[in-house]
Amino acid sequence: MKDFFARSLQTTIIFLVVGGILALALGGYFGSASTWFDNSVVSAQTWVSTRYLAIQDFLTTPRDAVTLRQRNVELESEVSRLQTQIIELQQQITETQILAALVDFSHANPESTYKAAAVIGRDPSPFLHYIIINRGSNDGIRRGMPVVTNQGLVGRVDAVIADAARVQLVTDPASAVNVRLQNAKTDAILIGSVTGDLALDMISQDATIEQGDVVLTSGLGGDYPPDLLVGQVLNVRKRDYELFQQASIQSVVDFARLEIVLVITNFRPVDISPLVPATTP
Numbered sequence: 001m002k003d004f005f006a007r008s009l010q011t012t013i014i015f016l017v018v019g020g021i022l023a024l025a026l027g028g029y030f031g032s033a034s035t036w037f038d039n040s041v042v043s044a045q046t047w048v049s050t051r052y053l054a055i056q057d058f059l060t061t062p063r064d065a066v067t068l069r070q071r072n073v074e075l076e077s078e079v080s081r082l083q084t085q086i087i088e089l090q091q092q093i094t095e096t097q098i099l100a101a102l103v104d105f106s107h108a109n110p111e112s113t114y115k116a117a118a119v120i121g122r123d124p125s126p127f128l129h130y131i132i133i134n135r136g137s138n139d140g141i142r143r144g145m146p147v148v149t150n151q152g153l154v155g156r157v158d159a160v161i162a163d164a165a166r167v168q169l170v171t172d173p174a175s176a177v178n179v180r181l182q183n184a185k186t187d188a189i190l191i192g193s194v195t196g197d198l199a200l201d202m203i204s205q206d207a208t209i210e211q212g213d214v215v216l217t218s219g220l221g222g223d224y225p226p227d228l229l230v231g232q233v234l235n236v237r238k239r240d241y242e243l244f245q246q247a248s249i250q251s252v253v254d255f256a257r258l259e260i261v262l263v264i265t266n267f268r269p270v271d272i273s274p275l276v277p278a279t280t281p
Helices: 002-026 031-108
Strands: 114-122 130-133 146-148 153-160 165-169 176-181 186-191 198-204 214-217 229-237 244-251 260-264
Touching (some): 130 153
Antiparallel strands (some): 114 130, 130 165, 146 260, 176 214, 229 244
């Protein structure tokens, strides 16, 4: 009987407490307490979240740095590969343009037969002006054959092996080419120099030469075919007490940038030296 009474009393007290709490809540008495509680919970969550993110950043930053470095290396490698491809494409475009120009030149000059050759070497001596091409006797190249580009005269083959040949440039100090001035209608000799500059010698004093006059091969001497373009007159030196005039020449060929040349294979030089009268001392 006592136990029943005690349980009933507890139940009644609980109901009264719960009812009182509900009544206070419905009356708005717990508003400030609820706000304080919510703010406390939010502050606690913010503090925990901030510390968690800081710890997460501390733990993941080294890994991210390694990943970024690896990615940077990959991107640099990709950039280098693309730059190489760009250079190769530019070279291919340049070679294609050169070959197209040479083809046009050969079509415009059908009287000659040409063999295209790539420049694979240059004479290292500052006193000699030679290039090495990748065509030789196996390709029908012979000593003395003229070498040109679509711009004009380059030189002639000086020595040949099976798969390569050496070309003496017209700028070489030992080079001498018989030429004519188109406007002045007079002959001269084109000579090279150690510096690579070109000059005309043995010009008649009676000839009228002007700046810009076109210089072509004359065909005299049998070393070159006629009418190959050489260059233009830059300036003239004429002195009354000298037997001949002289002139400096601007070549139409950029010898420093030679990449592909044409060898005129159907021209055979003629050695006329046995026909030249010997001079008596």
